[in-house]
Amino acid sequence: MPLDDHPDLQVPAHWLRPGMPAYETARRIWNGMHDRRPALIAPCGDPGQVSEALRHAARADLEITVRGGGHNVAGTAVADNTLMIDLSPMRTVTVDPVARTAQAGGGCLLADLDAATTPHGLACPAGVVSHTGLGGLTLGGGYGWLARTWGLTCDHLLAAEVVLADGSVVEATEDDHDDLLWALRGGGGNFGIVTRFTLRLRPVGPVHHHTGVYPLAAAQDVLAAYRDFAPRQPDALHTVGALKHAGTADWIPAKLHGRAALFLTAAWFGDPDEGPAHTDRFFDTTGPAATLVRRMSYAELQSLGDHGEPAGHRYFTKSCYPADLTPRTAAAFVTAAEEMPSPLSSIDFEYLRGAIDQLPDEDSAFPSRSAPYIFTASSQWTDPRQDAPNVAWPRRSIERLAPTCTGGAYVNYLHDEAPGRVLEIYGTDRHTRLAAVKKAYDPANLFRRNQNIEPTPS
Known part of the structure; x- marks a missing residue:
C-alpha cells in the first residue's frame, strides 16, 4: 500500500525512501536482473531496530523483505512497494x-x-x-x-x-x-x-591447490575418469569441475583462450606437503592441456571466485542432483557447454558426500544430504535484451538432465518455482x-x- 495513504505515520529519519541519493545504492543487489523499488529501506543495526521496522510495516500495511548480503540469485532481498529490512549495518x-x-x-x-x-x-x-x-x-x-x-x-x-x-x-x-x-x-x-x-x-591451514584445463573435445573422457576418482577421494580432498570459456591467463594455452573448456580443481585441506600425492595422479593420468599448482591460504582460496561474479551483472541459475556421472550425463554436460549463449556463463559440478553425508539426516532441515553430485547451470550476462536466451539455457540444461537426477535442487538456487516444487525438494x-x-x-x-x-x- 502506498505510504501516501498513511500521512500520519512517522518514518525514522535514518530510513531511506525514493528520491534520497543513498536509497539508489541501498536498493541495488548483486543480481542486476532485479531492478526493484521498495517503498522504504530500514537500515537496522540491532534486533530492537528490526522489531521497530516490523511494527512500522504492520501499521503501514507494507509487506517486508529482508536483506542480508543481497546475493540471492532470485533477488528475494528486494521487492517493489515493500519495506526492506536492511541488515547490512550488522557486520561485526x-x-x-x-x-x-x-x-x-x-x-x-x-x-x-x-x-x-x-x-x-x-x-x-x-x-x-x-x-x-x-x-x-x-x-x-x-x-x-x-x-x-x-x-x-x-x-x-x-x-x-x-x-x-x-x-x-x-x-x-x-x-x-x-x-x-x-x-x-x-x-x-x-x-x-x-x-x-x-x-x-x-x-584450517595452507591449502594445496591444483587446477587442470582440458579442451572440450576431451571432456567426456576426463569426466569418465573423474567419475571413477571422485568417490575414492579422502574427505580432506575436494575436487570440483566447471565447463566455461577459458580466459587469457598466462598458464592457459593460447589455443584455448576464449573457447569453452573443462576446468577441474582439487583442493587438499590436510598437510599441504601431502597434497601432491593426492592430486598429481589424477592429473597425470588425464593429460590436461595445462595445470596450475599453488599453495595458498584459506582466505586466498575463498576469494578466488570473486572476480568472476561481479555485482550488477545479470544472473540466472538452476541446479539438480545427478544420481551418477554416467556417459549420458557427461554428454549432457558437454552439450550444455556448447549451447551457452554467453561467454560469462558456466556449468559447475562436484562430487559431494564426505562429511555432508555423515550427519544424521534428522539433525537439520537441509534436504538431499546424501546426493552424490550437484550440477549447476549458471547464466551470466550484461545486456537486458539477451534475457530470454540466458534464462532459457539453464532451464533447458536441467530439463535435459532430469531423467538422471534425484528430483531435488539446491534451495539457495531456487527462483520462482511451480506450485509444489518446494514440497518436492524437501x-x-x-x-x-x-x-x-x-x-x-x-x-x-x-x-x-x-x-x-x-x-x-x-
Whole structure:
C-alpha cells in the first residue's frame, strides 16, 4: 500500500525512501536482473531496530523483505512497494579461538567472517565467493570448499538470535526453541529474521591447490575418469569441475583462450606437503592441456571466485542432483557447454558426500544430504535484451538432465518455482515438520517473500 495513504505515520529519519541519493545504492543487489523499488529501506543495526521496522510495516500495511548480503540469485532481498529490512549495518564478527566459535551479525558477508576467523587458523565452512551473504547461505545450506571435510555451513549453526514476526526476540539453541534452530539449519529464511549467528569453527591451514584445463573435445573422457576418482577421494580432498570459456591467463594455452573448456580443481585441506600425492595422479593420468599448482591460504582460496561474479551483472541459475556421472550425463554436460549463449556463463559440478553425508539426516532441515553430485547451470550476462536466451539455457540444461537426477535442487538456487516444487525438494515428512515450525513462529505468514513454506492449516 502506498505510504501516501498513511500521512500520519512517522518514518525514522535514518530510513531511506525514493528520491534520497543513498536509497539508489541501498536498493541495488548483486543480481542486476532485479531492478526493484521498495517503498522504504530500514537500515537496522540491532534486533530492537528490526522489531521497530516490523511494527512500522504492520501499521503501514507494507509487506517486508529482508536483506542480508543481497546475493540471492532470485533477488528475494528486494521487492517493489515493500519495506526492506536492511541488515547490512550488522557486520561485526566476534571470535572465541579457545571455544572455536564465532558470533556474526545478520548482515555479514563471508569476507567478514573469514577476515575475523582465519588469523586464528580457524574457519567456518562456507561458500566460494567472499561477497556472498552469510545469512542466506547458512539458512539454505551452504556448500563450499570445506564441505566434504567438515560439512555444510548450516551444520555449524550452534545458535541464532531471531526476531520473530511479532517483534519479539528469541535465542534458538539446542535447549531452547530447538525446533526453530532445526528449521534454520537449511530450511530457508522465512521463519524469522536472524540478527546473530553463533557458529562452530574448524581448523584450517595452507591449502594445496591444483587446477587442470582440458579442451572440450576431451571432456567426456576426463569426466569418465573423474567419475571413477571422485568417490575414492579422502574427505580432506575436494575436487570440483566447471565447463566455461577459458580466459587469457598466462598458464592457459593460447589455443584455448576464449573457447569453452573443462576446468577441474582439487583442493587438499590436510598437510599441504601431502597434497601432491593426492592430486598429481589424477592429473597425470588425464593429460590436461595445462595445470596450475599453488599453495595458498584459506582466505586466498575463498576469494578466488570473486572476480568472476561481479555485482550488477545479470544472473540466472538452476541446479539438480545427478544420481551418477554416467556417459549420458557427461554428454549432457558437454552439450550444455556448447549451447551457452554467453561467454560469462558456466556449468559447475562436484562430487559431494564426505562429511555432508555423515550427519544424521534428522539433525537439520537441509534436504538431499546424501546426493552424490550437484550440477549447476549458471547464466551470466550484461545486456537486458539477451534475457530470454540466458534464462532459457539453464532451464533447458536441467530439463535435459532430469531423467538422471534425484528430483531435488539446491534451495539457495531456487527462483520462482511451480506450485509444489518446494514440497518436492524437501519431501513430505520434512516439509510437514517445517510447516509446523512456520505455524508456531509465523502463523500469519509475514515472512513470505522467498521460497515460502506456508504454515500448516488449522
